[in-house]
Amino acid sequence: MRRYFLSGLLVLADIVLLVMVAFFSLYIRFDGNIEYKYIEQMTNALPFLLCAYLIMLGGSHLYTRIWRYAGMREVGAVLRAATGGAVLFYICMQIIGNPLPRSIYIITYLLATGGIGLGRLLLHYAILRFRQCARSDCETIPVLIVGAGDAGAVIAREISQFHKKSRKIVGFIDDDLQKQNHLMGGVRILGTRTDIPRIVHTHGVKEIIIAMPSVRHAVIRDIIEICAPLKCQINTLPGVYQLLDHEVLISRLHPVSIEDLLARDEIHLDTTHIQEYLTGKVVLVSGAGGSIGSEICRQVMRRKPKQLILMGHGENSIYLIHQELSQEYGTAHIVPVIASVRDLNQLEGVFGQYRPDVVFHAAAHKHVPLMEIQPMAAVVNNVFGTRNIAKAAGQYGAERFIMISTDKAVNPTSVMGATKQVAEKVVHVMNDTYPTTYITVRFGNVLGSRGSVIPLFRRQLAAGGPLTVTDPEMTRYFMTIPEASQLVLQAGAMGKGGEVFLLDMGEPVKIMDLARNMIRLSGYEPEQDIPIQITGLRPGEKLYEELLTAGEGTSKTAHTKIFEAPLEQVDGTWLKEKISAFMDCRNDMEVIHILQEIIPTYHPNHNV
Structure with missing residues (x-):
């Protein structure tokens, strides 16, 4: 009712204004000496004047606009409506054969435009003044x-x-x-x-x-x-x-936020090649409920795949990403699948049913300290799981297989990093075994991912501190989740098979500087308001992360933020024997020894 009341009030005000304008234009035209015949002519013309202007004002939505937010668009609408009303009024008067002096049309147009515009302007400022008075008790x-x-x-x-x-x-x-x-x-x-x-x-x-x-x-x-x-x-x-x-x-x-401080310039993607290998294809994402996996799913859906298979072993995370994507894209092309990469029989059932064309393998155990105390769990998931899904992709005719790896796989000091490098070698061998194009993409930490340092610092800040830093000299590479996921899609379009692509992570960031900046952005001063506690390196951690081993060469690609580092050739039979040997391990030390045999550069930073 309030909305209709204001619209009706505006119509009534315009009618009164136009009536006044009609006769005042006569007064101006004849300097106050108006002959009766012109008053009679204007009286007869008044219904046409009102109809012409009200039709144009209504057609320009000047009775349904929110005048609190009026701007130049509304000024333009007033000018167009008044001009249209004047033209329509003139045409009507010519048709009925009751023409007024031409100057009357011009004077009426000018007065009507000014009156209607001024009225809307006063309404705009009256509403603003009322709202400001209502908030007069606010602190400035x-x-x-x-x-x-x-x-x-x-x-x-x-x-x-x-x-x-x-x-x-x-x-x-x-x-x-x-x-x-x-x-x-x-x-x-x-x-x-x-x-x-x-x-x-x-x-x-x-x-x-x-x-x-x-x-x-x-x-x-x-x-x-x-x-x-x-x-x-x-x-x-x-x-x-x-x-x-x-x-x-x-x-x-x-x-x-700290994300604003660490964010980088927008990525420019080769959308044509990305569309070519994703649009109209069946795409499967393992670890689809994780930080990177879920963002890859969002990016893939924007490329209109034929079907997207959301695969993961955690039902809650798969449910959440399925609900999110279904609200935007519907459920016809999105399939949630609860399955583990550790179960080859289950994977063969999934691949046999959906026959994915493209596979993004983001499922992995990635928490460094947890994997240090249970290395066999890391091997089963990161090594055997990767072998299972890569094998299924090859056997069931997938066109492309893209594995997500980590900078912790380079000269690893942790079980997690070592298992990811073994997984890279597995994928490299698979490229020589099946016609599928196998690609690995390696990058560092992503902002806001589960288990990363920034959510930890936020929880510690909320608790009043201290913020815990393992070493004053520790550095890490960072990129945003969308940036990493977009570059993964781009690398998937570029790969010919067998490559390890490295994402340009920019400059490394000192974790101590990160902690200090987060404290300052929260309105506090480091050490004075919120202390920073040095805890020492945890098992498996490095001071500095690397993106290349000493034995790997790197070359530029067509994309400025993606580099290529081909892995050394791996004897597939030898690697298969070494991986099979994990099944005979009786304790964690034996698992570590096999990892060191496969990766000579693996040097644990603690004794198991």
Whole structure:
């Protein structure tokens, strides 16, 4: 009822306005000396005037718009509607043979346009004023906007219109020297990024908004590192490729996270070749409920496969990813399968029923400390499981098999890393055994994956600390889950068979620096508010991760973020015998010894 009431009120107001405009135009045209015949003509023409303008106003949706969010689009709609109304009114008067002086049409048009536009403008500001009064008890927060570009202008405009009582803009920051000390939307550009600490202190800034969705992530990282020690709330916008033009809104802001600090520039994919091997194909993903596996499933569904098989041994994780994808794509092309890669008979049943064209093998035991105390479990899942699913893919005619590996497989010091390198060798041998194209993709840590350091730090921060770091010099490579998954798809399109592809992980990050940044982004100071505790290396851990062994060469590929490192040739018969020997192991030490025979560079960093 409220909506219809406002629309009816606007129609009534326009009718009154147009009646006044009609006769006032006569007054202007004849300087107040109006002959009776013209008054009679205008009275007869009034129904046509009202109908013409109301039809065009209604057709431009000027009675169904939300005027609280009015902008240039609404101004354009008023101009189009008034112009259309004037033209329609003129045509009607010519048809019925009751033409008014031509100047009357022009004066009526100008007065109607101005009156309707001014009325909508007053309505817009009346609504804003009412909303501001309703929030008059809110504390006003001094805000500094970093980025005097399009996004910054939109954010500033929205704050001034809808959040004036809760936020006050003290100024802009921009590195463009030509913009310094200029005004944008009535707000001054106060300096460059190096001036942020001074401006925050001078103006008592409590919130910093980074409104630079299209710049390189290296710039964002630098700005966040400047802002982090200032104990302000830091908000940022998503990347430009995640925004639609009309979505640069306060509601799209989110607090700066460590993911923003470590994020990298958007990946450019060769979508044509990816489409060729995924579109219209049956795709199976093992470990589909895991961090990487589930994201691969999301990426695959965007390429419109004929069918996607979500395979995993954990029913809850498979249920969750199946529910998520079904809500977006329906259930016709998505099949959840509860199965383990350790059970060859079960795998043969799945492959025999669905005949997948492409297999992404993401299932693995990956927790380093857990696998150190039960190495046989790592062998059964990572080695035998990989052999089972790779064999099934070959026997049932899969076109491509892509295995997800890890940087911990390089010169391993852990059971998990050693078993993943053995799995790489298994996949390499399979490429010489079956016509299937077998590919391995190796990368480092992914942000937010299960068991990674960032969720651990978040839990420790929530508990008030301390944050635990194994060694001050420990470094790791990081990339986001979507980035890793997209590059896996790209590598799958590039592989000819037998390659190990390495993803460009960027620069390694010190875990100590990561801990300090997370503490600062939470509004605290390291060691003063939240302590950092050094715990020492855990069994199987390295100080530094590697992406290449000394014996591997690397070469560039067509994609700037993917490199190729062919594995040395492996005697398939010898490898089969060594893997079979695991079944005769009576204790963990014997498992370790066989791993060392297969991988001479495997040197455990502790005694079992």
